[in-house]
Amino acid sequence: MLFWLLTFVVTFLHIMMVLFLAPWVMGFQKWLEAKIQGVPAVPFWFYWGEIYSVNIKRLSSFLTSTYSYTSLLPFIALGAAIIAALLVPTFTTGMMIASLSDFLLVIALLMMVPVSFFLIALRYPSLKSLKLLQTTLVDSLLFLPVLFFILTIIRFITGGTSLDGVVIFFHQVGELPLMAYCPLLVAAFSLLFVVWDIPNFSQREGMDGFGGADRGLLLYINDVQFLVWLSLIAILMWPQSLAILQPGNDHITVWLRAVPFGFLAWVTKIFTECLLLAMMRSLLLFSNGIYRVGIAVVLSFLAIILYFAGLSGA
Amino acid sequence: MQGGIAAKRYYRGSILTDLENVPLIASVVSCFFLSIYLVFSFATTSLSLPIIGKLFGVSFYLDTLNAFCLLCVFLCGGLFVFFKRSLGCSHYFLLPYVNVLFLLLSGNLYFFTGLLSVLILMTYGLSVGRSLSPFIALASLLIVVVLLPGQVGDKGNFAPLSFDVLRQSSFSPVILFFILVTSCVLIGLLPFSQWRMNISRQGKGDAVYSFMHLLLSMTGIYLLLRFYVDLGRNNEMLLFSFLVEVIGVFAACYAGWQSLVVKTFQERISCLYVLSNGVLVQTIGMMTFFIAPEQQEWFSFANDILGYGMFIQFIGFTFVFLLSNFLKETQENQGTEVIYAPILISLLLLSFLLSGLPPFAGFSVLWGNLQLLLAMPSGHHLVETLLTTMLIGFNAVILVLSLLGWMRTILTGGIASLQKAVYELPDYFSSKTFVEVKIGIAFLFITALLPGFIFLLVHSVPTNVMGLSDISHSFFSFSLVGQQARLMPWMIALLFTLIVMIVGWIAHRERKKAPTFSLRDSCAETTHHHSVVEETSFSFGQASFQAMLERRFSFINALTTVNYTIGKYWLLIKKRCLKYTHVLNVFLWQYQNACLLLMIALVLLSISVIAR
Numbered sequence: 001m002l003f004w005l006l007t008f009v010v011t012f013l014h015i016m017m018v019l020f021l022a023p024w025v026m027g028f029q030k031w032l033e034a035k036i037q038g039v040p041a042v043p044f045w046f047y048w049g050e051i052y053s054v055n056i057k058r059l060s061s062f063l064t065s066t067y068s069y070t071s072l073l074p075f076i077a078l079g080a081a082i083i084a085a086l087l088v089p090t091f092t093t094g095m096m097i098a099s100l101s102d103f104l105l106v107i108a109l110l111m112m113v114p115v116s117f118f119l120i121a122l123r124y125p126s127l128k129s130l131k132l133l134q135t136t137l138v139d140s141l142l143f144l145p146v147l148f149f150i151l152t153i154i155r156f157i158t159g160g161t162s163l164d165g166v167v168i169f170f171h172q173v174g175e176l177p178l179m180a181y182c183p184l185l186v187a188a189f190s191l192l193f194v195v196w197d198i199p200n201f202s203q204r205e206g207m208d209g210f211g212g213a214d215r216g217l218l219l220y221i222n223d224v225q226f227l228v229w230l231s232l233i234a235i236l237m238w239p240q241s242l243a244i245l246q247p248g249n250d251h252i253t254v255w256l257r258a259v260p261f262g263f264l265a266w267v268t269k270i271f272t273e274c275l276l277l278a279m280m281r282s283l284l285l286f287s288n289g290i291y292r293v294g295i296a297v298v299l300s301f302l303a304i305i306l307y308f309a310g311l312s313g314a
Numbered sequence: 315m316q317g318g319i320a321a322k323r324y325y326r327g328s329i330l331t332d333l334e335n336v337p338l339i340a341s342v343v344s345c346f347f348l349s350i351y352l353v354f355s356f357a358t359t360s361l362s363l364p365i366i367g368k369l370f371g372v373s374f375y376l377d378t379l380n381a382f383c384l385l386c387v388f389l390c391g392g393l394f395v396f397f398k399r400s401l402g403c404s405h406y407f408l409l410p411y412v413n414v415l416f417l418l419l420s421g422n423l424y425f426f427t428g429l430l431s432v433l434i435l436m437t438y439g440l441s442v443g444r445s446l447s448p449f450i451a452l453a454s455l456l457i458v459v460v461l462l463p464g465q466v467g468d469k470g471n472f473a474p475l476s477f478d479v480l481r482q483s484s485f486s487p488v489i490l491f492f493i494l495v496t497s498c499v500l501i502g503l504l505p506f507s508q509w510r511m512n513i514s515r516q517g518k519g520d521a522v523y524s525f526m527h528l529l530l531s532m533t534g535i536y537l538l539l540r541f542y543v544d545l546g547r548n549n550e551m552l553l554f555s556f557l558v559e560v561i562g563v564f565a566a567c568y569a570g571w572q573s574l575v576v577k578t579f580q581e582r583i584s585c586l587y588v589l590s591n592g593v594l595v596q597t598i599g600m601m602t603f604f605i606a607p608e609q610q611e612w613f614s615f616a617n618d619i620l621g622y623g624m625f626i627q628f629i630g631f632t633f634v635f636l637l638s639n640f641l642k643e644t645q646e647n648q649g650t651e652v653i654y655a656p657i658l659i660s661l662l663l664l665s666f667l668l669s670g671l672p673p674f675a676g677f678s679v680l681w682g683n684l685q686l687l688l689a690m691p692s693g694h695h696l697v698e699t700l701l702t703t704m705l706i707g708f709n710a711v712i713l714v715l716s717l718l719g720w721m722r723t724i725l726t727g728g729i730a731s732l733q734k735a736v737y738e739l740p741d742y743f744s745s746k747t748f749v750e751v752k753i754g755i756a757f758l759f760i761t762a763l764l765p766g767f768i769f770l771l772v773h774s775v776p777t778n779v780m781g782l783s784d785i786s787h788s789f790f791s792f793s794l795v796g797q798q799a800r801l802m803p804w805m806i807a808l809l810f811t812l813i814v815m816i817v818g819w820i821a822h823r824e825r826k827k828a829p830t831f832s833l834r835d836s837c838a839e840t841t842h843h844h845s846v847v848e849e850t851s852f853s854f855g856q857a858s859f860q861a862m863l864e865r866r867f868s869f870i871n872a873l874t875t876v877n878y879t880i881g882k883y884w885l886l887i888k889k890r891c892l893k894y895t896h897v898l899n900v901f902l903w904q905y906q907n908a909c910l911l912l913m914i915a916l917v918l919l920s921i922s923v924i925a926r
Contacts, residue, residue, distance in 0.1 A: 109672065144710050152688070152702065
């Protein structure tokens with residue numbers, strides 16, 4: 001019972017942290033990008049305030065909105081994003097719904113978000129945002145092969161597809177098994193191409209035409225989705241840094257010692273990813289989706305080849 | 315039969331209009347109970363007719379597979395008969411239906427073959443293009459009929475071969491090959507969906523053509539299952555199961571590509587149906603793969619996936635074809651190409667269910683395929699992993715093509731019609747048009763969630779609540795053992811639905827509490843304004859507004875102060891360090907490609923360093 005309480009508290013802290021930090025991380029990424037590109041940067045601590053002010057407008061228009069089922073669509077997207085955020089561990093494993101945290105399910109939930117964004121855009125007369133969201137939807141669907149390849153790699157290396165399984169596998173092997181770790185790193189790098197487009201959404205042409213009712217919610221959902229993707233990449237980048245929570249007194253003491261480090265590592269990894277993404281977005285200049293898909297496919301296939309190379313080496 | 319088919323043009327009768335529904339409903343219900351009984355008792359029933367059985371060897375045969383297929387076909391036929399009057403077609407389309415019912419019940423090979431060839435010839439009558447593929451199917455079927463008695467070792471060549479006997483024996487690869495050819499032609503995979511495309515192009519959404527589509531696919535899958543799963547228990551089957559797998563994969567890819575290429579709505583629907591059948595054929599291939607080695611625990615999983623997928627996709631596509639018929643009717647009546655909004659919304663809901671969009675049923679089937687692929691055994695580790703990787707890649711392509719194909723099908727009438735349909739969504743749920751279709755779609759969604767419910771009740775309550783198992787050490791932790799964990803998408807779908815329902819309920823309640831007025835009807839509703847004015851009045855509103863402002867800006871102010879005190883020196887350092895930023899920017903801008911190449915080279919180098 002105590003252990004259950006502990007897992008519950010940890011899960012609660014995790015989800016609260018993710019939900020609170022999501023706009024900050026997005027703002028930080030955009031700030032970094034602006035700094036690199038040399039354009040005027042909005043300070044990233046204003047970003048949350050922007051969403052907050054938009055949400056105040058949202059409340060006032062929520063009350064006057066007409067009766068319609070389609071006004072529930074942003075909440076569906078929010079639900080998907082929150083469940084995905086619950087499933088992806090950030091600094092510790094063994095959270096309350098850890099047994100559900102399958103990589104495929106996280107992908108599935110995250111793929112719900114662009115679909116529902118597209119459906120939300122149908123409510124509004126702005127053709128510009130509709131076009132943009134349609135393109136985003138098709139692009140993110142085209143990334144599905146990459147995600148399946150990464151799923152295969154995880155399955156090959158750890159023998160399962162659960163995210164906790166990845167962490168536990170890399171903890172159990174005493175020394176760092178480089179040949180198992182290397183494909184994972186490449187897979188993480190190919191996932192960075194998947195999140196490439198997400199910060200674009202909050203720009204003017206993405207939000208063009210959305211009413212006050214959905215504007216703030218959509219911005220917030222986009223931020224949460226971005227942070228969940230980044231946490232997913234962070235697990236693949238450095239799985240050993242996550243602490244493992246198991247029942248048993250000695251396990252819990254070990255966990256207590258490992259948790260601050262896990263938290264620190266998570267923050268560092270998110271910071272690094274934001275920096276990487278900002279550099280890639282400002283230097284690589286692949287504006288078309290299909291090139292990014294191609295590079296990501298090549299990288300994930302490279303990861304599989306690296307896995308086989310590791311087998312032959314052993 | 316062809317005369318009967320041609321008679322449609324002259325005869326639009328309505329005999330037995332209401333009475334005919336009674337036996338259909340009765341047969342559906344009885345089939346449902348029968349299939350449940352057969353699933354739990356693992357029994358087979360043979361029923362030989364007294365006189366005709368003596369003369370021709372005609373007998374009936376019933377096991378779980380039969381009963382399940384019969385349930386699907388009864389439901390499908392019941393729907394078509396129910397909407398018969400609004401579809402504007404006569405009774406004659408029940409001829410192939412009765413034929414298929416007898417075919418599913420037939421207990422020996424010759425009876426089966428006769429009925430199947432009649433069905434094939436009927437379909438040949440439908441396709442005016444005079445394709446060769448029905449004759450290929452017929453010819454390979456006849457080859458099987460000639461070869462099989464020698465294989466089984468019965469006395470005479472044309473002594474009735476009952477399925478009780480056939481179940482016991484294993485077949486030579488030649489027979490299996492020809493059965494595969496027949497069933498693939500029937501499903502529409504073999505001449506890469508061209509035959510079915512011709513039929514749908516010919517029919518332009520006519521009820522009979524759609525109905526034949528469904529019946530042919532069901533028959534093909536039944537034939538494949540009947541001969542492949544029950545009978546092959548030797549190692550020669552591995553090659554053939556792999557062949558089935560490959561055919562399924564390539565045909566599904568081709569059909570998905572075609573669904574993006576073809577022009578009309580009905581052709582797209584037909585292609586997508588062939589695609590979903592290809593996914594099911596893949597499942598059959600993997601299922602037969604798991605029979606031979608010692609992996610029986612995956613066999614039941616594959617069986618579940620197959621049953622679930624067959625039911626959802628067959629009944630779902632029944633609704634899709636019905637809707638395409640309605641579409642044809644409305645387009646003919648109104649003389650427009652615009653898709654009527656209720657039809658479009660129904661199709662949108664069905665596309666969620668069938669296309670493979672993540673938490674819904676179509677995705678569950680594909681997900682089951684993925685799980686099976688990852689557990690697929692083979693001789694060599696490298697061969698296994700390479701094949702698995704390739705097949706998973708193709709499955710991903712199938713998923714993408716299916717999603718894009720469904721999107722394209724939905725957007726056939728242009729994006730404006732979809733926008734209009736979404737505007738009319740509240741009216742869709744409250745209006746009385748297509749009530750039966752709506753109820754059917756809701757029923758399908760509930761059925762798709764049922765495995766999740768059953769899972770929750772059967773596994774979670776004893777282990778977590780009653781503490782009957784070892785894994786209940788952490789209460790409410792949703793700990794699961796391996797086999798059960800594979801049912802997870804349904805669990806997630808359940809969780810998802812629950813959350814959406816809760817959010818919807820809260821929003822609904824909020825809306826009820828809220829004063830509802832807009833500029834348009836502000837004159838009509840004066841009573842609600844009172845509370846609003848009270849809340850925003852000067853005495854109350856100003857203080858709360860000021861408090862809100864303070865709350866909002868205090869944090870930012872504090873941060874700005876900190877920023878200022880620290881940033882004074884930071885600004886100086888930055889000014890000195892970043893003096894030459896613009897030079898760097900210009901340099902990068904000029905030599906983008908070189909920089910890119912350098913970065914890729916660096917990444918590859920670092921990878922190789924780590925790899926060493």
